Amino acid sequence: MLQSHVLSSGETVNPLLPAVPDLVWSAVVFVIILVFFWFRVLPNVKALLDARSAAIEGNIEKATAAQQEAEEALAKYTAQLAEARAEAGSIREAARADGSKIIAEEKQTAAAEASRILSTAEAQLQANRQAVLVGLKGEVGELALDLAARVIGEILSKDDKSQAMVDRFLKDLDSSEKAAK
Amino acid sequence: MLAEASSEGGFVGPSINEFFPPALLFADTPFEINRIILIRFLMTALLVLLFWLGTRRMKIVPGRFQSLIEMGLDLVRVNIAEDLLGRKDGRRFLPLLTAIFFGVLAMNLPGVVPGLNVAGSSLIGFPLVLAVVAYVTFIYAGLRKHPGTFLKASLFPPGVPWPIYFIVTPIEFFSIFVLRPITLALRLLMNMVAGHLLLVLCFTATWWFLESAPGFLKLFSVGTFAFGLIFSLFEILVAVLQAYVFTLLTTVYIQLALAEEH
Numbered sequence: 001m002l003q004s005h006v007l008s009s010g011e012t013v014n015p016l017l018p019a020v021p022d023l024v025w026s027a028v029v030f031v032i033i034l035v036f037f038w039f040r041v042l043p044n045v046k047a048l049l050d051a052r053s054a055a056i057e058g059n060i061e062k063a064t065a066a067q068q069e070a071e072e073a074l075a076k077y078t079a080q081l082a083e084a085r086a087e088a089g090s091i092r093e094a095a096r097a098d099g100s101k102i103i104a105e106e107k108q109t110a111a112a113e114a115s116r117i118l119s120t121a122e123a124q125l126q127a128n129r130q131a132v133l134v135g136l137k138g139e140v141g142e143l144a145l146d147l148a149a150r151v152i153g154e155i156l157s158k159d160d161k162s163q164a165m166v167d168r169f170l171k172d173l174d175s176s177e178k179a180a181k
Numbered sequence: 182m183l184a185e186a187s188s189e190g191g192f193v194g195p196s197i198n199e200f201f202p203p204a205l206l207f208a209d210t211p212f213e214i215n216r217i218i219l220i221r222f223l224m225t226a227l228l229v230l231l232f233w234l235g236t237r238r239m240k241i242v243p244g245r246f247q248s249l250i251e252m253g254l255d256l257v258r259v260n261i262a263e264d265l266l267g268r269k270d271g272r273r274f275l276p277l278l279t280a281i282f283f284g285v286l287a288m289n290l291p292g293v294v295p296g297l298n299v300a301g302s303s304l305i306g307f308p309l310v311l312a313v314v315a316y317v318t319f320i321y322a323g324l325r326k327h328p329g330t331f332l333k334a335s336l337f338p339p340g341v342p343w344p345i346y347f348i349v350t351p352i353e354f355f356s357i358f359v360l361r362p363i364t365l366a367l368r369l370l371m372n373m374v375a376g377h378l379l380l381v382l383c384f385t386a387t388w389w390f391l392e393s394a395p396g397f398l399k400l401f402s403v404g405t406f407a408f409g410l411i412f413s414l415f416e417i418l419v420a421v422l423q424a425y426v427f428t429l430l431t432t433v434y435i436q437l438a439l440a441e442e443h
Contacts, residue, residue: 012196012197012198013197013198013200013201015197015200015304015305015370015374016305016367016370017305018304018305018306018309019213019304019306020211021207021210021211021212021213021214021215021218022218022304022305022306022307023306023309023310024211024212024306025212025214025218025221025222025306026221026304026306026307026309026310027310029221029222029225029284029288029301029307030280030284030307030310030311030314032225032229033225033228033229033280033283033284033287034276034277034280034284036228036229036232036233036280037232037276037279037280037283038276038277038280040232040233040236041232041233041236041254041279042254042275042276042279044236044237044239045236045239045251045254045258047239048236048239048240048241051241052241055241
């Protein structure tokens with residue numbers, strides 16, 4: 001400080017002329033800074049930037065893969081859904097066909113059964129009628145003979161003659177009945 | 182210093198001898214160390230420490246401190262080197278440009294740090310060394326890229342009728358090979374010298390008004406102190422700006438050397 005005042009009162013220094021120590025230490029300091037940045041800081045930063053871009057790329061790749069997977073799953077699901085739908089349709093179609101077939105069969109069976117029942121009933125009826133007729137024929141003959149015997153006062157034995165007469169009478173009755181029909 | 186000045190009576194402003202403090206070590210040898218050199222050592226150590234801590238274990242997802250460090254490094258890498266030189270050449274010259282930027286910044290900043298109060302770059306040595314490095318670098322870049330034709334293309338720009346070369350060639354020579362390094366060095370030096378003198382003036386004047394001015398004239402100290410504060414803030418801006426300008430111009434010179442028309 002004292003020295004600077006001594007200087008300021010007398011001679012002045014040209015600030016543009018470099019002193020040797022100034023140059024030496026400036027160079028030393030700059031070389032230290034340069035070497036430090038060159039071989040220490042920037043390689044670290046470069047490694048970091050590379051790692052960062054790799055990480056970003058990796059993440060993008062991962063995301064792309066995940067998206068692709070999702071798309072594949074969706075396509076698969078859609079295909080399965082369509083398949084299931086088609087299957088359901090065909091099942092429904094088959095069921096409908098089966099149903100109509102069953103109905104037709106049932107109808108046929110029912111009709112057959114009905115006709116069978118009808119014919120049985122008819123036969124039964126015929127048989128009943130026949131039985132009734134036979135029974136009636138005998139009774140009516142006896143009644144008629146009874147009546148006739150009472151009318152003519154004599155007992156007509158059941159001989160061939162009277163039998164023939166009864167038959168004739170019934171035949172007439174039959175024919176008259178048929179004519180009435 | 183001011184105490185002495187005021188004890189002698191009148192106000193003594195700062196002089197250029199501010200920048201030539203007495204030697205502390207190795208006096209009168211090429212390794213003489215004074216206050217400013219010590220400040221350079223201190224700032225270099227701080228710079229190395231800061232970036233050593235900041236880039237020691239870098240994480241892919243940066244924390245706050247690492248983000249700041251990266252922001253600073255990206256300023257040089259992206260906004261200066263890669264913008265002007267392109268990806269490939271930018272990477273080639275990146276170590277030098279980064280060292281220039283942060284070196285100049287670290288040497289400029291102590292000009293406003295209380296207790297240090299003088300910029301490491303306010304002695305001609307540091308700006309000169311950097312200017313020489315920039316000078317050698319851009320000539321090297323040109324010679325390497327265009328061996329044989331670089332000097333010719335620089336001194337004899339194509340597309341000019343030959344008689345004009347009598348005028349153009351000396352001008353080109355002077356501007357490229359003389360003026361560029363000198364302006365680089367002087368721009369930085371003078372900014373720092375002027376900034377320091379301005380701050381010293383403001384604060385010594387404050388002290389003088391407070392100590393020796395009669396009566397109400399002491400109030401002037403408030404004004405000079407306010408100016409000192411404002412100029413301190415301004416000097417921070419200048420410190421960053423000069424580091425940026427020095428690096429940018431170096432890059433531009435390299436770019437011009439690389440892109441020389443042929």
